[in-house]
Amino acid sequence: MYNNDDLKFSNGTELTGCNTDKYEWCNSFNPINIIVYYIAYTFILGISNPNLNVTFGTLFSKIIGPRPQQIEQGWLQVAGTSGRMIGSVSMSAVQSKFGPKWVWNVMIGLCTVTLSAWILFRRRMIPLTIPIEYAEFHDENDPDARKNKKKPKKLDSNVLDVET
Incomplete structure (x- = not known):
């Protein structure tokens, strides 16, 4: 962790960590192990993201069935792209204001809502x-x-x- 005074004396080198003068949540933040971060980042963005994109397209085409699918597949792409765009901007704003714990809380909440909807509507499938x-x-x-x-x-x- 560092503050604005440390920036004056950093001699042009980039400081790492959390700026305690800029973010209030820095003092209560526990830094993550860099090895864990790199492994998780590689797994999530390198392996999971492309596989999910392919899987969603395949499952969606199976759900639509043997009918013309151009419009529905187009809307699936629009929804996915919009979600990635809006989600990254909004979660970045949430993290800047409240810290990474609230980003995790939002993600856990979204997963809970999705699982609850699956359980609630399982008989309609x-x-x-x-x-x-x-x-x-x-x-x-x-x-x-x-x-x-x-x-x-x-x-x-x-x-x-x-x-x-």
């Missing part, structure tokens, strides 16, 4: 049903589709059941 007009796009050899030995049952005149 139903298999995809494909309208008859898109039945020609259905791939019978799709390894991700749940397969039964039974013939698809007709739910009504406009919808086929995908659970085949």
Whole structure:
């Protein structure tokens, strides 16, 4: 940790740590081990981030099913890019004002809300049903589709059941 007086005498070299005159939360902050930081940074940004982007696109295409997907995939990209842009700016502002502990609190809160929504709406997660007009796009050899030995049952005149 350092303060503004230390900056005057630093002789042009960059000081590391937390400026106690600029940030009030510096005195209550425990620095992280640099090895742990580098390993976590490499894992999160180098491995997890690209894998999540590919996985979200794949899962989203499976959720949409065998229909034209251009608009939905475009909105997924817009939402992801906007989230990365707004999230980084807002979390940077939160960290500057309150310190890294509040950034973690916000992240834990978002994870809690997401898990709660999954638990709350788990009964509403139903298999995809494909309208008859898109039945020609259905791939019978799709390894991700749940397969039964039974013939698809007709739910009504406009919808086929995908659970085949």
